[in-house]
Amino acid sequence: MRTEPVEIYSDATNAAVMRHPGRNFPGMLIQGDTLHNLSSMATAALAGAEPDSEHWHDLKELADELQARVNFYAQIMQEYGLQLPFSCGSE
Template sequence: MRVENVEIFSDQSNLPVIRHPGRRFPGVLVQGDTLHMLCGLAAEALSDSPDARIELQELHTRLLGMLAHYKTVLNEHQVPLPYAETPDA
């Protein structure tokens, strides 16, 4: 382990946006419990469960929320997006 300074663009609980040293663009820090939940939703969506479509929609909704927060934070700090906008995301 090492300790370095990072730039904190947002420290919203469970969805901080930070820029790691040496990186051009900030990223979203996903907490372990949130990552576990997202993986669980993806696993359920991949199953033959009757609720698979519902779980996939929930996963998509949560990811879109994370992306919306990321875009808002970057816009507030006048940082360009590291990708081209597409209508399906």
């Protein structure tokens, strides 16, 4: 872990906008519990989509990308001994 200054454009709850050093554009911080909820919603939408449709493939890609980010988030939290803001069993 390291500490660096970031440019904070908004620190609104669940809508923090900041620019990380070395990046051209600001990004939006998504809290871990919100990320997990978005991933769960994408998985639920995928389950209700018509299999093998274009819509299904888009939802599958979205669900996979979000789940990969949830997995990475959980890995980092574990590496630093931090508690997850969601239950791993609810993925």
